[in-house]
Amino acid sequence: MIVRFGYVAMSTVIKDCSPSKTMTLASFSKLQDREAAIRRLESIARGNLHNTLRLLRHNRASDIKVYRMTSKLVPLATHPELQDWNPLAALADDFAKVGRYIKENGIRASFHPDHFTVLSTPRPEVLASSIRDLRHHTDMLLAMDLPATAKNNIHIGGAYGDKSSAAERFIQHFRGLAPEMQDRITLENDDKTFNAVETLQVCKTLGLPMVLDIHHQWVNNEGEAPWELWPEISRTWQTPLAQKDAATDNPLPPKIHVSSPRSPSDPRSHADGVEPGPLLAFLKRIAPGTPAVDVMIEAKAKDGALFELMKALKGLEGTESGIAVLDGASISIDAKIYSLSDLISGRK
DNA sequence: ACCTGTCAAGTCTGG
DNA sequence: CCAGACTTGACAGGT
Numbered sequence: 001m002i003v004r005f006g007y008v009a010m011s012t013v014i015k016d017c018s019p020s021k022t023m024t025l026a027s028f029s030k031l032q033d034r035e036a037a038i039r040r041l042e043s044i045a046r047g048n049l050h051n052t053l054r055l056l057r058h059n060r061a062s063d064i065k066v067y068r069m070t071s072k073l074v075p076l077a078t079h080p081e082l083q084d085w086n087p088l089a090a091l092a093d094d095f096a097k098v099g100r101y102i103k104e105n106g107i108r109a110s111f112h113p114d115h116f117t118v119l120s121t122p123r124p125e126v127l128a129s130s131i132r133d134l135r136h137h138t139d140m141l142l143a144m145d146l147p148a149t150a151k152n153n154i155h156i157g158g159a160y161g162d163k164s165s166a167a168e169r170f171i172q173h174f175r176g177l178a179p180e181m182q183d184r185i186t187l188e189n190d191d192k193t194f195n196a197v198e199t200l201q202v203c204k205t206l207g208l209p210m211v212l213d214i215h216h217q218w219v220n221n222e223g224e225a226p227w228e229l230w231p232e233i234s235r236t237w238q239t240p241l242a243q244k245d246a247a248t249d250n251p252l253p254p255k256i257h258v259s260s261p262r263s264p265s266d267p268r269s270h271a272d273g274v275e276p277g278p279l280l281a282f283l284k285r286i287a288p289g290t291p292a293v294d295v296m297i298e299a300k301a302k303d304g305a306l307f308e309l310m311k312a313l314k315g316l317e318g319t320e321s322g323i324a325v326l327d328g329a330s331i332s333i334d335a336k337i338y339s340l341s342d343l344i345s346g347r348k
Numbered sequence: 349a350c351c352t353g354t355c356a357a358g359t360c361t362g363g
Numbered sequence: 364c365c366a367g368a369c370t371t372g373a374c375a376g377g378t
Contacts, residue, residue: 010372024355024374072356072372079356115370116357126358133357158359192369193359269370 001287004253004294005306005329006066006108011055012304019052020072025081038082042090045074049094056101063328064306066108066255066294068153071137078129078136088143099144108252108294109144110186111137111152118157120170127173138181147245148183149252153211156187156194156202163193167202174206183244188257191216191268196229200236209242213257214282215298219267227285234290253292256282259299272301276312280333284322288335 011017021044031037052069059067074087088095102109117130137152144150159166174182187203188211189196196210196217203210210233217226236242237254246252258279262269274297286293299305306329314325322334 018373020372022356022373026355027375070372076356114357115359118358121358123358129357160359 001283001290001333001335002253002292002326003283003331003333004065004108004292005297005309005331006064006068006294007297007299007303007306008068008112009070010302011058012302013307014055014058014303017051017054017058019048019055020070021048021051022072022075025076025079028076029081038085041075041082041085042087045087045091046094048073048075049091049098053098053101056098056105056107058303059107060105062303062307063330064303065106065329066296068110068112068296069140071111071113073140074136078132080129088139092143095140095143096145099146102144102146102150108255109146109150110255110296111140113137113152113154115155117154119154119173120157120160120166121173122160122169131177134177134181134185138178138184141184142180148180149244149246151184151186151209152181153186153188155190156199159193163198167194167198170202171205174208183241186211186242186255188213189216189220191219193220195220195222196226196233197222197224200229200232203236204232207239207241208236209239209252209254210236211255211257211296213259213298214279215257215259215261215270218278219261226282230286230290234286253294254290255294255296257296257298259297270298270300272299273305274299274309276309276316279309280313280316280323283333287322287333 010019023041023044028037052073056067076082077087113133117133118126119130121127121130134152141150156167156170186209187199189199196212200210212226212233214226234254237252243251258274260271260273260275261267262271297306297309310325310329313323313331316323317325322336324332326332
């Protein structure tokens with residue numbers, strides 16, 4: 001099984017390279033000349049796209065093939081005060097350039113709209129802003145001319161005291177989305193409300209691919225082990241919607257998220273780095289029958305955590321452990337069945 | 349150069 | 364009904 005690792009949005013290794021520079025509405029509003037203020041927003045966005053490109057070059061140099069772009073590329077893009085503004089028209093060339101680099105280098109790029117995108121909401125105004133946010137993320141992917149294999153990963157949303165009707169509302173609202181938005185959505189289990197079993201159920205209903213977050217699954221589950229769900233989760237990636245635009249000889253691998261708890265007293269927060277043990281235990285469990293999987297690292301240290309993890313894995317490399325490090329940010333894990341005690345302890 | 353409070357967003361809880 | 368917690372990187376204003 002080939003495993004590729006990626007990280008989220010920013011680098012802790014490359015300095016002064018934020019792709020998320022922004023401007024508050026307060027400072028925007030203080031500017032007298034609104035046209036000039038809008039051009040200022042566009043110039044900030046250009047800087048963010050430029051830094052995104054720098055990060056992509058950094059990724060290429062380190063063989064990192066999986067990357068989540070920041071949702072904050074365009075400051076105030078979906079703010080109600082700026083609905084008359086069409087930033088993507090002004091930034092078309094800049095987005096196209098980033099998209100070209102992603103395609104030329106075979107990078108799996110994605111977005112993760114913030115958790116304010118809640119399609120399960122019963123409130124019309126919240127639904128409207130959620131759709132606006134999803135529209136914006138989809139438009140950015142289109143401006144980069146990325147195929148539908150570049151996804152927007154979201155959560156189901158709130159439960160509002162009745163989870164099954166919230167799930168039903170999510171399904172109805174999803175079905176009302178434009179097709180090009182539907183094509184690009186993945187669903188991730190969250191750490192408080194919709195657990196992996198419930199998220200999987202919605203994915204199966206809608207034919208959507210599911211991103212399994214194994215940290216969220218650890219803190220929000222129904223007593224199941226994460227690998228027990230894997231055959232079904234894996235199958236959500238073998239649908240026409242999940243694989244839209246993917247080459248038949250090169251299917252889009254399932255993706256999982258990994259992070260480690262900050263501390264036993266604060267198990268939900270993300271630690272700086274990633275503990276290899278539980279991750280390897282999971283990967284070794286799913287290796288039989290899974291040709292490839294992509295792992296998004298959600299750690300405070302971002303790419304720094306990725307490099308630390310690769311260093312730790314290199315230390316384990318060898319036939320004994322069943323791991324081979326292929327290049328900078330990919331490993332191969334054999335499909336041998338390991339002893340249960342090794343899997344539980346995370347050794348080998 | 350550094351520190352502290354604020355910003356964006358929506359849900360959920362406690363009072 | 365409303366204030367506060369939750370989350371996150373970065374702004375904004377102060378020292």
